[in-house]
Amino acid sequence: MAGGYTGKTLRVDLTTGKVTAEDTLAKYKDFIGGAGLGYKVLWDEVPAGTKAWDPANRLILGVGPLSGTGAPCGGRVSTISLSPPSQFELPAVGHMGGHWGPELKFAGWDSIIIQGKANAPSWISIQDDKVEIRDAKKLWGQGIFQTTAAICADIGNDCHVAAIGQAGENLVRNACIMNDRSHSAGLHGSVMGSKNLKAIGVKGTGALKISMDKNAWRDLVNAYLPLMGCNNQGVVPSTPQSWAEFYGSTRWTAQRGAFWGRATPPFDVGICPADDLNKMGLRTHKGIQDHGFELGVKYTTRIGGCFGCPIRCHTAMDNPNLEQFGVSRFQTNTCNGVSHGPGWYDPAPTGEKLMLLKQIGSALADDYGWWSDYGQSGRDFVYMKKKGLFEKYLPAKEYAAIPWKLWEAQSPDFSKWVYKAITYKEGEFGQAFADGPEWMEKRYPEMKEAHFKEYELQSWKFGMAKHHSTEAGGQVGGLLNLMRNAHAQNHTHSNFQGSGLPIALKKEIGAELFGTPDAVDNNNDVKPMNAGKARFAVLSTIYQDLHDSLTLCNWTQPIWASPVKERKYRGDPEAEAKFFSAVTGINKTRGDLELDGLRIVALFRALTMKFMNEADMRTKHDIVPEWAFTYPKDKEPFTPGHAKMDRADMEKAKDMFYEQLGFDVKTGTPTRAMLEKLNMKSVADELESKNLLTV
Amino acid sequence: MEEFGKPRAAAQIIEGKKTDNEAVYVAIAERVRADSTGKGQLTSLELIKPLMQDPGKIQSYLGEMKGNEVYKDIRLITAANGGTYLYSEKVFIRRDAEKLTLDEEVRSRIINQVREDSGKKESLTPVNKLGALIPGAELDKIDNHLALMSGDERYKDIHVITNRKGARYLYSEKFLTCNYAELLARAEANDPVAIIADTVRDDSRIYPRLTNLDMFKAPVFKIDFDEMGKYTSELTKSPEYNDIKLIKASTGAIYLYSDLYFNPDLAKATVEWEEVGRYENP
Numbered sequence: 012m013a014g015g016y017t018g019k020t021l022r023v024d025l026t027t028g029k030v031t032a033e034d035t036l037a038k039y040k041d042f043i044g045g046a047g048l049g050y051k052v053l054w055d056e057v058p059a060g061t062k063a064w065d066p067a068n069r070l071i072l073g074v075g076p077l078s079g080t081g082a083p084c085g086g087r088v089s090t091i092s093l094s095p096p097s098q099f100e101l102p103a104v105g106h107m108g109g110h111w112g113p114e115l116k117f118a119g120w121d122s123i124i125i126q127g128k129a130n131a132p133s134w135i136s137i138q139d140d141k142v143e144i145r146d147a148k149k150l151w152g153q154g155i156f157q158t159t160a161a162i163c164a165d166i167g168n169d170c171h172v173a174a175i176g177q178a179g180e181n182l183v184r185n186a187c188i189m190n191d192r193s194h195s196a197g198l199h200g201s202v203m204g205s206k207n208l209k210a211i212g213v214k215g216t217g218a219l220k221i222s223m224d225k226n227a228w229r230d231l232v233n234a235y236l237p238l239m240g241c242n243n244q245g246v247v248p249s250t251p252q253s254w255a256e257f258y259g260s261t262r263w264t265a266q267r268g269a270f271w272g273r274a275t276p277p278f279d280v281g282i283c284p285a286d287d288l289n290k291m292g293l294r295t296h297k298g299i300q301d302h303g304f305e306l307g308v309k310y311t312t313r314i315g316g317c318f319g320c321p322i323r324c325h326t327a328m329d330n331p332n333l334e335q336f337g338v339s340r341f342q343t344n345t346c347n348g349v350s351h352g353p354g355w356y357d358p359a360p361t362g363e364k365l366m367l368l369k370q371i372g373s374a375l376a377d378d379y380g381w382w383s384d385y386g387q388s389g390r391d392f393v394y395m396k397k398k399g400l401f402e403k404y405l406p407a408k409e410y411a412a413i414p415w416k417l418w419e420a421q422s423p424d425f426s427k428w429v430y431k432a433i434t435y436k437e438g439e440f441g442q443a444f445a446d447g448p449e450w451m452e453k454r455y456p457e458m459k460e461a462h463f464k465e466y467e468l469q470s471w472k473f474g475m476a477k478h479h480s481t482e483a484g485g486q487v488g489g490l491l492n493l494m495r496n497a498h499a500q501n502h503t504h505s506n507f508q509g510s511g512l513p514i515a516l517k518k519e520i521g522a523e524l525f526g527t528p529d530a531v532d533n534n535n536d537v538k539p540m541n542a543g544k545a546r547f548a549v550l551s552t553i554y555q556d557l558h559d560s561l562t563l564c565n566w567t568q569p570i571w572a573s574p575v576k577e578r579k580y581r582g583d584p585e586a587e588a589k590f591f592s593a594v595t596g597i598n599k600t601r602g603d604l605e606l607d608g609l610r611i612v613a614l615f616r617a618l619t620m621k622f623m624n625e626a627d628m629r630t631k632h633d634i635v636p637e638w639a640f641t642y643p644k645d646k647e648p649f650t651p652g653h654a655k656m657d658r659a660d661m662e663k664a665k666d667m668f669y670e671q672l673g674f675d676v677k678t679g680t681p682t683r684a685m686l687e688k689l690n691m692k693s694v695a696d697e698l699e700s701k702n703l704l705t706v
Numbered sequence: 707m708e709e710f711g712k713p714r715a716a717a718q719i720i721e722g723k724k725t726d727n728e729a730v731y732v733a734i735a736e737r738v739r740a741d742s743t744g745k746g747q748l749t750s751l752e753l754i755k756p757l758m759q760d761p762g763k764i765q766s767y768l769g770e771m772k773g774n775e776v777y778k779d780i781r782l783i784t785a786a787n788g789g790t791y792l793y794s795e796k797v798f799i800r801r802d803a804e805k806l807t808l809d810e811e812v813r814s815r816i817i818n819q820v821r822e823d824s825g826k827k828e829s830l831t832p833v834n835k836l837g838a839l840i841p842g843a844e845l846d847k848i849d850n851h852l853a854l855m856s857g858d859e860r861y862k863d864i865h866v867i868t869n870r871k872g873a874r875y876l877y878s879e880k881f882l883t884c885n886y887a888e889l890l891a892r893a894e895a896n897d898p899v900a901i902i903a904d905t906v907r908d909d910s911r912i913y914p915r916l917t918n919l920d921m922f923k924a925p926v927f928k929i930d931f932d933e934m935g936k937y938t939s940e941l942t943k944s945p946e947y948n949d950i951k952l953i954k955a956s957t958g959a960i961y962l963y964s965d966l967y968f969n970p971d972l973a974k975a976t977v978e979w980e981e982v983g984r985y986e987n988p
Contacts, residue, residue, distance in 0.1 A: 251926050253828045256883040259915060260980060267925075301988070346988035361957075386986065469986070479987060482979070513912045533914065535975040576883075652971030 012036075014222035015076030015594035016044070021120045021142060023135055025206050026066060026127030030142045035121040041690060044075035046104045046559035047611040048122050049091025050618055053102050054694065056126075059621045059701070063093040063100045064182065064205035066128040072115070072173065072211070073122040075562035079113030079318070080219050082590045083235060084564035086318030088112030088173075090196040093622070094497055095184040096384060098449040098473055101496040102618045104559055105187070107173075108317035109194030112562060114171040117215025129207040132180075136166055137213040147209040151180060154378035155189050162212040174210035175200045176380025178434045183445040187382040193325050193343040194317065197382035198497055222596030231593055236288050238573035238582050240510070242295040242324040243502060243566055246285075246574040247511035254284035256576060259511035262324075264299040264307075265290075271298075273312040273329040285574035292316075297326040301349050306366050315343065322567055330370055332363070336423045338374035347385050349373045354389025355429055357397070360421045371423040375430035385476035385498045387448040390468050391458060392429075400457060401440070409438045449474035466642035471499070472634040479505040481639055481654040485537030486664040487530075489656060490548040491555075493633035493665070493679075494612075496619060502565045503551035508534060510572040516580055520572055521547070524584060536651045540660050545667035552672075553608035557587060560611055610689040612672070613681045617694050620680060626703045629669070629679035635661055675706040682706040731771050733757045738780050738792045745857070748783070748791035748806045752860055768792075787811045812842035813851050817861055820876045828882065830867070830875035830890045852876075869895045870904070886926070893928040898937045901927055902962070903947045910967035916953070916976050919960040938962075955981035 012018055013036060020033045039048040049071035061067050070092045077085040087108050094103035115123065118139050125135075129144065132151035136143045150158045155176040162172045171190055179186035179200030186200025203209070221228055240246040245261025252258065252266070265283040283290040297314050298307030310330050316323035327343040334340050342349075352372020353359040360368065376383065383389060395401055401410055417425035432441040443454055452459035452474045462470035471477040471492045478498040480488040483505040492499040508531070510517065518528035521543065525531075530543025558565040570582035583589075588601040599607070616628070625631045639656045648657035669676045673685040683704055686695040698704040734754050741749040755761035771777040779795040785807035793803045816831075819839055823831045833852075836843040843851065855861045863880045869891040877887040892901045902922060909917045919938070922929045929937070938960075941947045949966045955977045963973045 250921070250924050251886060251889055253824075253882050253886045256885045257913075259913060260984070301985075350985065350988060482983065482987065514914065515912075533972075535979065536969075536972055646971070650971065651969035652973075652975040 012220070013076070013595040013597055014220045015080055017116055017119045017121050017217075017219070019120055020048070021123040021137070023123065023125050023142070023144065024127045025125065025129040025133065025144065025208060028144055030144070033124075041607070042611055042614065043557075043560040043607055044121055045073040045078075045087075045089040045562040046091055046106075046556055047073075047075075047607075047614070048560070049073045049089060049104065050102065050611060050614045052124055053091065053093070054614060054618055054621075057093070059624060061093065061622075063095040063097075063202055066126070066206065068093050068126075068202060068205075070125040070199055070202045070206065070208075071122060072112075072125075073560075073562070074112040074115055074120075075560050076121075076595050077590055078562040079116035080221055080594050081232065081319055082563070082594060083232065083239065084317070084320045084322070084567045085562065085590075086110065086113055086320055087559075087562040087564055088115065088196070089559045089562060090188060090199045092199045092202045094198045095182075095186075095201045096198055096447045096449055096475075097496050098453060099496075099623055101622050102615070103198050103496040104615075105196035105198040105497070106559055106562070107188065107190055107194045107196035108320070108564065109171070109191030110318045111171040111173050111190035111194070111211075111213060113318045114213045114215050116219055117217050118213050119215065119217050123211070125203075125206060125208065127206065132207050132209055134162065134174075134208065134210040134212065136162075137211065137215075138166060138170075139214070139216055147207075150209045152177065155380050156192075156378050158210050159192075162210055166212055166214055170212045170214040172210050172212045174380070175203045175208075176378055176434070178379045178381040178445075179204035180209070181434060181436055181445070183381060183434060183436065183447075184450060185382045185384050185388070185445075185447040186380050189377060189380055193315075193345070193348065193377060195348065195377070195380075195382060197384070200380050200382075221594050223593040228593060231589060235570070235583070235586060235590075236291065236321065237286065237575055238570045238578075238586075239291065239322065239567065240285075240294075240572070240574050242297065242300070242322055243509060244506040244568070244570065244572065245509060245511045246572050246580060248283075249511075252282055252284070254282070254286070255574075257512060261509065261511040262295045262297070262300045263511075264296040265294050268308070269296045269299060269304075270308045271296075271311045271313050272308045273310055278313075288321075291321040292323040295322060295324055297324050297345055298328065301326060301345065302366055302369070306363070310366065312341075317564065320564060320567070324566070328370065330366065332367055333370055333374065336367075336371055336427060338371060342370045342374050342377075344373045344377060347383065348377070351376065351383035351386050351389055352426060354383065354386045355392050355426065356418065356421050357393040364421060367423055368421065368426060371426045372430070375427065379430060379434040381430065381434060384448050385478050385500075387468075387470060387474070387476040387498070388433075388444055390470075390476075391448050391451055392444070394461060394465070394468055395455075395458070398457065398461075400455060404443075404455060405439050409440065413440065447474075448476070462636070464637045464641070466638040468638075471636055472632075477636075481537070481656060482534060484508050484534070484547070485532050485544070485654055486540050486656065486661065487544050487548045487551065488654075489635060489639060489661065490545075490664055490668045491551055493635070493668075494552065494616065494619075494628075500565075501551055501555045503554045503569060504547060506566070507531075507571050512572060512580055517572070519579075520581060523581070524550070524571055535654055537649060537654055537656075539649060539657075540664045540667060542667055542671075545664065545671045548664075548668050549671045550605070552612055553605050554587070556611045556615065557604065557608040560608075561587065561591065563587070606689070609672070610691065613686060613689055614691065614694065616674070616681055617686070617691075617698055620698065620703045621701065624701070624703070626680060626705050627678050629665060629677065633665065633679050678705045680705055727767070727770065730758055730767055731774065731777060734767065734771065734792070735777050735780055739794045739796070742794035742797035745854075746797075747854065748793050748803065748810060750810070750860060751790045751792070753858075754792070783807055785811050787814060789814060808842065809851070809854075812840060813855055813858075813861075815840045816843055816851065816876070817855070817864060820864055821878045821880065824878040824881035828890075830877050830882075830887060830894065832894070833866070833874040833876060867891045870900060871895045871897070889926045893926060896928075898927075898929045898933070899940045899944070899947065901929060902937060902941060903950050903964075906950055906962045907964045907966065910964040914968050916961040916963045916968070916973060916980060918980070919962065953977050957981040 090105040132147040134147040158174040159172040173190040187195040189195040241263035247257040248263040271278040280293040298311030310328040312327045314323045315325045353368040433444045436445045476498040480492045521531035522528040525543040525546040527543035573582040588604045683695040738749045820831045
């Protein structure tokens with residue numbers, strides 16, 4: 012039995028109440044786990060034409076072999092299903108950190124496959140091999156916080172709970188699943204809601220086997236840790252510090268005076284040099300990163316994070332000003348989990364007011380269980396307000412009843428109104444925003460055009476948000492936003508671009524990784540496409556799916572650069588393969604693992620083709636928004652100061668990207684030869700039977 | 707897999723062969739004679755320990771050598787500070803060796819001062835102040851000491867840095883990186899306008915990136931930030947710094963760049979990314 016795996020995948024049929032166990036490796040070994048396992052389940056079991064809220068849809072919470080083992084940053088779980096926010100309800104992966112995924116492994120399960128629909132609100136209790144579908148009538152209608160507390164009171168405070176809030180219950184398309192207070196997986200909350208599934212509480216008392224000898228394992232981990240940087244793998248501090256040769260705009264915000272101001276007593280994280288591994292968890296004062304120095308220091312209690320992560324990036328804050336608005340003064344979250352709140356306002360406020368709106372938004376969304384689609388909902392709102400679309404589309408009475416004066420005053424009470432309206436689908440407004448940005452395009456034609464053409468909306472395609480696109484590496488970022496069915500959320504490339512190292516070093520390392528220093532541009536100074544950039548994009552694509560399958564954190568890996576001067580700031584691109592081999596005992600080289608990753612990428616592509624019923628992905632799915640070619644208006648591509656793309660160059664980029672993936676260049680789809688080489692002949696056969704296989 | 711962090715072996719392999727005692731004596735004698743003859747220096751025991759498989763037995767080796775006619779010129783001398791050295795009697799008489807131990811003491815104290823300043827205070831050690839700190843390290847003799855130190859592998863972490871006013875400083879790269887020492891040396895010149903300009907030029911050239919004006923609040927620059935308006939005004943008026951440009955983000959934050967290295971259009975895009983875009987794309 013391979014280490015890292017428990018060997019068992021749990022299947023729960025909510026329609027029949029049947030709970031069964033399956034052999035993980037027998038069915039899913041080629042797809043590793045996590046996202047790969049989930050894609051395979053969807054491929055094998057969910058017929059084309061199924062919709063996200065149909066009982067026949069599967070929801071998989073997939074944990075890979077590395078999560079829970081103590082492999083650094085191995086604390087995640089991927090959620091895989093048809094995606095309600097997608098206007099085509101295409102397959103998509105979400106993922107969340109926290110502790111839920113490892114706890115599932117400790118309970119003896121690699122993953123859980125949920126199908127069917129319970130006939131009444133239910134929750135699943137997993138306590139080692141004791142799995143029960145329990146009544147959730149008393150939980151239904153509660154927010155995530157109360158639900159979590161109630162389940163903990165039931166099965167013990169040492170359990171971990173993945174829950175939906177009212178948004179998921181009400182089939183709000185952008186509802187999320189949340190565990191451990193602040194760790195959310197977007198996309199699939201309403202899939203749980205459609206199945207009458209409120210939560211999954213898990214408690215595990217087991218342990219995971221690691222194949223490698225424990226001393227060698229310790230040495231492997233100890234060799235790896237010095238190569239880690241800060242959150243998003245910045246490898247230099249953000250201020251000049253005596254131990255560091257370089258400094259820059261990274262999340263290594265630790266410095267003298269960087270207090271956790273609300274800690275008792277206030278705690279100065281101080282200088283955290285790269286070689287002081289005891290202070291790794293202090294490098295990223297995320298409060299400073301997310302809220303600025305002054306407010307970050309003022310309100311931060313501590314920085315938390317996920318199982319197995321030495322970096323820590325969730326800011327726990329204490330702001331007494333929140334209580335007057337009926338929410339807890341104690342809030343925790345990170346990145347867009349805190350920044351979506353002010354997105355409804357134009358202009359956004361500053362200072363304490365901005366802080367308040369951020370935390371109100373976080374408090375409400377985290378309890379209702381709603382995800383802003385990386386801020387897209389707020390941007391859509393501001394645009395619609397500006398263009399008079401609310402007056403056009405809302406019934407006059409409804410429009411008049413919206414508390415616009417609160418909005419103009421940038422009042423947190425408006426935030427309370429808007430998050431509630433969305434969660435409970437109140438009126439045309441509530442329904443439109445509950446359906447989310449992608450479905451907005453079907454509802455309001457102006458938004459379809461605006462998403463496509465207007466830079467300010469930051470939408471990539473089909474209404475989904477861009478997430479580290481052309482502003483992060485030009486064509487590389489653009490390519491990475493093509494193939495996904497939700498906002499791309501790929502940090503592989505953006506972490507490397509944002510490492511903080513001088514461009515000369517990044518190019519040197521880039522040459523070693525991607526074949527040419529020209530693979531790496533400065534941001535906003537894009538040069539024409541080349542094969543190195545294609546390689547950069549291909550590897551970033553593969554590693555994103557690999558991380559979602561191994562279940563490792565894509566915000567801290569891969570370690571392509573490091574803070575170690577003696578290594579000339581090189582990281583270790585072999586790390587994932589080393590850890591996989593060490594944990595499982597299945598020896599894989601970097602090339603072997605990347606081939607597995609390519610298999611997972613190809614399967615995901617095939618899934619998209621199947622559910623979209625489309626053979627021409629290149630033109631029908633892999634769309635580049637118009638604004639990428641037109642903004643800024645007065646600049647030409649390949650001149651400094653912007654990331655404007657050139658149409659012919661972007662087509663060349665697609666050619667090179669598909670070619671290096673092994674896809675058919677004309678359609679951007681896997682070929683039979685490629686699928687067979689990846690041991691997926693049956694996938695090729697099925698695509699062919701549906702007239703979707705072009706080569 | 708690269709064995710990162712493995713403890714360094716104490717034993718030295720000489721020419722691929724294991725050392726035996728005779729080979730050690732030969733190596734020691736060669737080193738001492740070369741230092742005495744070629745460099746006119748004593749040889750610290752620290753420098754010959756790597757020649758031995760078991761440095762703990764150094765006294766035993768030296769004892770054996772003393773009784774051997776072949777090595778009778780190799781002599782031991784102890785300085786007042788406890789440092790122990792070897793020399794060749796073929797080159798130095800005892801009195802000369804005693805004088806050299808005084809020089810070794812001075813250098814040793816310089817090094818200790820520099821490492822303490824670099825490590826505990828994160829500061830440079832001014833060369834022109836060494837005489838006041840350490841008798842024997844007077845300015846007219848210091849260059850000789852510095853030259854000898856630069857060739858001594860015991861002190862390879864010690865570097866000299868000179869700022870734009872010609873003032874020289876020492877630092878230890880065990881504790882301060884060379885780039886950080888450069889910033890410290892600039893600050894010592896006490897010319898805030900030059901500090902700003904030089905730092906901005908480096909940022910624009912090396913990374914390239916804009917320099918946030920607030921960065922100069924960092925203690926390393928020793929700039930009175932309340933006077934920043936005056937300094938930036940001088941910058942923009944001075945022909946010497948006419949490549950340094952100020953740029954304001956939509957948030958009001960001010961950044962600087964050098965147009966010798968940083969394109970103005972790129973600067974406009976970058977300043978908005980730093981102040982707005984980065985936070986909208988977390």
